[in-house]
Amino acid sequence: MNKNDQNPLSNKKTQKEITDTSAGFVRFLPRSKSKTEVPRRTRSVPTSPSAWALSPGRSFPLPVPKAPSSETLKRDLKKGGGGGVGGGGVSAVLKFFGQKKVSPVLEEDYHRFRVMHNRLLQWRFANARAEASMAAVKRVAEKKLFNIWVKISLRRNFMIEKRNEVVKLKQQIKLYEMMKSQMKYMTEWSxxxxxxxxxxxxxxxxxSAISVCLPLADGAEVQVMSFHDAISMAMGxxxxxxxxxxxxxxxIETSNYVLMELLIVLRQYKEYLEELEKRIAIVTSxxxxxxxxxxxxIQLGKEMKEPQFVHS
Structure with a gap:
């Protein structure tokens, strides 16, 4: 229930203050109504409306608070007491309320203004709630996107490391295959x-004995030509x-190549022999x-011929 419906006097005071401050909305302010003037829309609203009724797309007229009649105000003021001075205040208040009578057209305009204002507030609330939810969804999406990016980067680094390990292993296998064929010669070389x-x-x-350790002591002499011939012979x-x-x-290289080819042929020959053994087993079966x-x-032919021979 609205506060203005519970306290009509406070509603009148607030409307009076609004009238004094903003002159542009004077014609939309509520006025007191007599018993004969009945508003066009007197539709009642439940005290606890549902979410469907409060949605921004739902448009329904809000109830206009009923202004108290002059007799009710007189009765309330008499109960509150008052002598000569109080009676003058009561008459002034009654006179004030009695003068504020407007046509149903202004009441309808004020009602439309209130409906539009409430709808504006509802849309503002809906927009604010939608913005808050979109901001939350955006934060969650950014967080998920960041986590996915981190996981992708980790997976990429892991794949790069594994790829490098595979390349290194392939190179080691290739080196081992190259050295394996030379290990026999290395053992022979040892x-x-x-x-x-x-x-x-x-x-x-x-x-060194021929060129350096020459017996030149004790006056020995060396013939240069014979020494040159000996050195030339050694060089030759x-x-x-x-x-x-x-x-x-x-x-050795050619024999090595021939041996490698022979080894390949022997391997192929061995494979062919194994395949031939399999084929021979199949052929025997x-x-x-x-x-x-x-x-x-043959037995079937004999069985087919024997009855004909007996019949003849």
Whole structure:
């Protein structure tokens, strides 16, 4: 229930103050009505309206508070007491209320003004509530979007790390495959390395003995031409040894390539043999089935021929 419906006198006082402050709304202010003047819309509203009735889209006229009649005011003022001075105040109040009579048109205008004002307040409340709900939804959506972005960034970093690990593992596997084919030669080289080092050291000692440790003491003399010939011969021997080593290295490379090809062929041959064994097993089973079918056909032919021979 509205406060103005509970206290009509306070309603009149507030309307009087509004009339004094704002002259533009004077014609919309409520006026006292006599017993003969009845407002056009006297529709009653329940004390506890539902949410559907309070929605902004629902338009219904609000009840206009009934102004107290002059007889009621006289009765109330007489009960409150008063002598000569009180009687003059009562007559002034009654005179004030008696003069404020307006037409039903102004009452209708005031009623429309109140309905429009209430509707405006309802729409303001609805807009404020919608803005608050939209702000809350926006905050929740931004929070969810931020969380999703964080999760996506974490997943992306995780995928990058895993991809790097996979690439590293592939490179390690490739290196292992490359070294696996050379491990045999490395083991052989570990056995030949000692002999090779010994041979190289022996050649180095001989060369140093020929070129440096010459017996020039006690007035010994060296023929330059013979020394040059010996050095040239040593250089030729070294060149021939180098060429021999290069040839041996090429032969080893070719043999290595041939061995690798042979290994691949052997693997393929092994696979083909395994496949051939499987096919042979299938062929033997098919041959057994064929023999059984032939025996069955022969027996069937004999069984079909025997009745004809007896009948003839």
């Amino acid at each position: 056995r030949i390395e000692a002999k090779n080092c010994e041979a190289v050291g022996r050649v180095a000692r001989k060369l 021997v070294m060149d021939s040894i180098e060429a021999m080593i290069v040839d041996i290295h090429r032969q 098919l041959e057994v089935q064929e023999n059984s079918l032939r025996v069955g056909f």
